[in-house]
Amino acid sequence: MTDRREFLQTTASCLVPKSVFATSSPNFHFIDVESGNAWQVADPVQWSLQNINEPVMARAAEGLGKLTLNDGDRVIRLVVRRCSLNLLELRPGRVGVDHWGSHQADLRPFFKMNGLARPEVEVVLKDRKTDAVSRLTGDSFLYGVPLDSDFELELFQRKWERRHSTEPDDWTAAPGTRSGFAWDGVEDGQIPWAAIKSAWRRDAPPTCQNCSSDTLLVNFGLRQVGLFNRSANIVHVCRLCRRSFRDESIIDVRAWMTANLDEAALPCFELVWGKRVKRVAA
Ligand SMILES: [Zn+2]
Known part of the structure; x- marks a missing residue:
């Protein structure tokens, strides 16, 4: 039986x-x-x-x-x-x-x-x-979380298409990003396009669980979990079904940044209790 x-x-x-x-x-x-x-x-x-x-x-x-x-x-x-x-x-x-x-x-x-x-x-x-x-x-x-209605996917797509080029606004913040790190000249926590473009040139994006198409990295860094803990927060979105996915497989975001960002695109500071602390290389 x-x-x-x-x-x-x-x-x-x-x-x-x-x-x-x-x-x-x-x-x-x-x-x-x-x-x-x-x-x-x-x-x-x-x-x-x-x-x-x-x-x-x-x-x-x-x-x-x-x-x-x-x-x-x-x-x-x-x-x-x-x-x-x-x-x-x-x-x-x-x-x-x-x-x-x-x-x-x-x-x-x-x-x-x-x-x-x-x-x-x-x-x-x-x-x-x-x-x-x-x-x-x-x-x-569907798998994943629906994108907010005001998420600027088309802007991310346009910047992704120019990821191998340098543009005048590359050191301005990509909208909606929250990283737990800071770059000179960019508002605390937000990620400059230059860093995202750098990651796009190296990151092998996972495929969408719904559509099986390549996803697009839109955020990386640390997110607050509870009062005292922070965890890695690497987020990709699908351009077809407009869902976002958090990559649970990445635990050490500092090592991930070292592996996926050019030296010049690494953040200068880590934000600790809302304050900029000089970042030590991973
Ligand atoms: Zn999809």
């Missing part, structure tokens, strides 16, 4: 369809909250009752044994509650999600794989624990 993990891997690899909106009749998918694995079922009530002996259904098996096809709503409620599964019902332009309280699957991989992370897709989340219903749009399940 397969265990829960093997079962989920097997079902996930063979049952997720290429086009989930292929027909106008609904199609259903269970998603395991812990693993994120998803599999399609024709009829979730029938499937639950017929697969009572599968490991994934073990925690609901006893209850399911007392129910029949006539108890559809109770079957689904029991399965999402006891088996830590979410049930997705897909119709053209609409996704219904049944879940139990905070037991919500990370739907982003499923939405990406099936092209659902779009603003025109309506997503209706139903919490079976409280019967609360909330409505979102499909783009809520």
Whole structure:
């Protein structure tokens, strides 16, 4: 008998369809909250009752044994509650999600794989624990954080295209930057274009988790975490989906700056409690 993990891997690899909106009749998918694995079922009530002996259904098996096809709503409620599964019902332009309280699957991989992370897709989340219903749009399940509406992406793009050239305004601040460092002649914390251009010439940007296109570095430095701690804050944005991503893989931002900035573009000061402190090379 397969265990829960093997079962989920097997079902996930063979049952997720290429086009989930292929027909106008609904199609259903269970998603395991812990693993994120998803599999399609024709009829979730029938499937639950017929697969009572599968490991994934073990925690609901006893209850399911007392129910029949006539108890559809109770079957689904029991399965999402006891088996830590979410049930997705897909119709053209609409996704219904049944879940139990905070037991919500990370739907982003499923939405990406099936092209659902779009603003025109309506997503209706139903919490079976409280019967609360909330409505979102499909783009809520994109990776990353939406850019502020006033973020000057086009300006960053224009400067990026000129990253190998010297321009008169290169020692002015790039708007919206916050670094925890300071450069001579530039307002505390803000990053001059010269430093960002220097990083652009060396930085290998990660690809966007949504679009798989190259992202663009728009901020680096330290950010305050709580009262006493600061952590690395390297931010890239995607020009296509306009989402921003913080690079969690970089821990030592001083070493990152040494590796990614020309000597002349390194900050002169580190800001400590709002004051400029002469920076010692990393
Ligand atoms: Zn993108």
